[in-house]
Amino acid sequence: MKICGIFLVVSLFSTAFSDETSDPYLLPKPSILQYPSEHNKVGGEEVNLYCTSWRFAAETNNLAPWSTIPAECADYVKDYVMGRSYSTDLERVSEEASIFASSVEFSGDGKDIWVFDIDETLLSNLPYYIDHGFGGVAPAIAPSLKLYQRVVDLGYKIFLLTGRKRATGLSLLKTSSMLVSRTGTSSFSGILGHSYKQMLSPDELHKMATLYKSEKRDEMVKEGYRIRGNSGDQWSDLLGSSMSQRSFKLPNPMYYIP
Amino acid sequence: MKICGIFLVVSLFSTAFSDETSDPYLLPKPSILQYPSEHNKVGGEEVNLYCTSWRFAAETNNLAPWSTIPAECADYVKDYVMGRSYSTDLERVSEEASIFASSVEFSGDGKDIWVFDIDETLLSNLPYYIDHGFGGVAPAIAPSLKLYQRVVDLGYKIFLLTGRKRATGLSLLKTSSMLVSRTGTSSFSGILGHSYKQMLSPDELHKMATLYKSEKRDEMVKEGYRIRGNSGDQWSDLLGSSMSQRSFKLPNPMYYIP
Incomplete structure (x- = not known):
């Protein structure tokens, strides 16, 4: 992300x-x-x-x-990242997550959800970084898309939880339509973007992704959802409150987000 | 562990x-x-x-x-594990943990603690596994011992939280005295061993280390301790409730404990 x-x-x-x-x-x-x-x-x-x-x-x-x-x-x-190691790692995470997703026994009330981060989880910014391109070149990460489709087919609801915010670059609306066009799916139940308005102190800035994502997961749990899986390339996608039953850490040795 | x-x-x-x-x-x-x-x-x-x-x-x-x-x-x-990679990884974790330990600002009330797992964290069972020896050959892991001494010097209280239990092999008392003789230190404030008595169902067995260690951390927090750091080679040492401010995952590709 x-x-x-x-x-x-x-x-x-x-x-x-x-x-x-x-x-x-x-x-x-x-x-x-x-x-x-x-x-x-x-x-x-x-x-x-x-x-x-x-x-x-x-x-x-x-x-x-x-x-x-x-x-x-x-x-x-x-x-x-340019060789086979990164893609091998991405495939492995996708497969392990898929095995877990298949093992969950559903109650059938539609409250079982899977949370996906977007950047470096569903979409890759590698071409963007390498080419210095600003045209929004963010292709889908194929193994993650496979998992995405798998959990949709299994009956999970999907929530996208992203650090992207409205004020910069890609709006959530643009992100949504890009996701649809790149991944060929519009089956997510919600897409939640970051708003930094309430967090301004250096201390809070320092942990804002973890905080923000925890708050959003708290809300999901309050609404009765069971967060079965969470896929993200940053630990700030996965740690904090209302953690998912299983978290899946995608590789990202390129950057760190607190 | x-x-x-x-x-x-x-x-x-x-x-x-x-x-x-x-x-x-x-x-x-x-x-x-x-x-x-x-x-x-x-x-x-x-x-x-x-x-x-x-x-x-x-x-x-x-x-x-x-x-x-x-x-x-x-x-x-x-x-x-036999080459330099394992020891390099162990040294890195120790150094990163030491940097974090030094950065914590203490209130001076003696309530700041560091939790260590024992097996594959403070003591290595590698010689034991390799030689099939049953004599309790578990030498100290030098980088962890360095961290241990560092956090003691900084003023942290140490709690050892181990999956070793009284019923098998090494008793906690034996473990304690072995730790003292192998590591040359007796500065830990508590050593907490596993008791499985209350957990018998397959479901609970499946997550017993995580559960048990969480319960023990819950007790520490209730007693007013602030768990600043936690060093362990298993995620079941680190995840669950009352998680430490920072967790440090030591490498262990040899076995997995839920």
Whole structure:
């Protein structure tokens, strides 16, 4: 998922959010990655060991908060997301989630739901970052779409819970129609966007995605919904109050959102 | 951490728990790993891609529950734990936890605590598994011990929360004295072992570690303690109610405890 200012990553991604700098509710701007010259000398095996360990720490939320990929891991992360590892990981999460989704016994009252984050969960911003394109190039993530269709077929209601907000870039309406056109489905029951209005202090900014998503899940639970599954690429999609019966963490070594 | 019957792993580990089969409160016995012959033909790069993805899924809790390492990943996991990757990961978690521990502002009332799991967190059972030794060979995990000493020095109270129970193998008293002798410290404020007596249904068995540890954390919170950090190698050490301000997931691709 991606909210306004995300903690960023690889230098080639760094200007992609320059249209958002005037918003007072932003998280710190993405950093531009510096390559210290001494890191160029580090050998391949050492880098691989170090960066795999870094990725493990990032993905298990041991690293949080982190703002930039370590300089020596920039190529590692690029290879990861552009190569087969990222797609293999995405497929695995989709399959595991699908197995769990199929195992839930429904009461049949239509109150069983699955929550999806949008950015880096249903839609990939990779082409957007790489090309510096601002035309909204966010293709569907195929394995997630497969899971989406699977849980729809199983009878879950879908709620989309996104950090995207109305004030910047893509409106929720635009997001909705983009989702429909990219994923070929309009079967979600709700799409809930971020409003930062009530949260302004630095402390609250720091944890706003976790807070916001927890509040929205609280509301779902109050309305009698049972949150069976939750798919997101950030721990702030998954942790907090009213956590789902099972959470599925999609890989994202590119940026971190608190 | 390790409770009575753990979901196991590599075939050479599989007989280590044969002394626990008569206990009615056990989780399913560790499985013996079978090597299907067709998997022997899979190439190194493919196996590495597959097994790294499997490990990511296991460590992020996407895979749960899992009972055995995939046959084709047995060597991968063995290489991981016996090589430098495991120790690098353990050091990273320790360092990140230490950074967080240092950042917490104390009120000075002695109510700030850090929870440690024991097995595969403070003590390693690797030699025990590998040698089939039953003499209690569980050396300290050096990076965790470093963190332990660091949080003690910072002024945290330590609580040990373990799945070890009185009925099998090592008693809590034995565990305590072993901890003191292996780690050279006796500075923990409490050590809380598992009692399964109140949980007997299959449903409860399925989630007993998470439940038990949550209950114990609930008690800590009721007593006015602030759980600042929690270090454990299983998600059942970390998730549930009264979760700590920050959780630190140590690597363990060897077994899974619900």
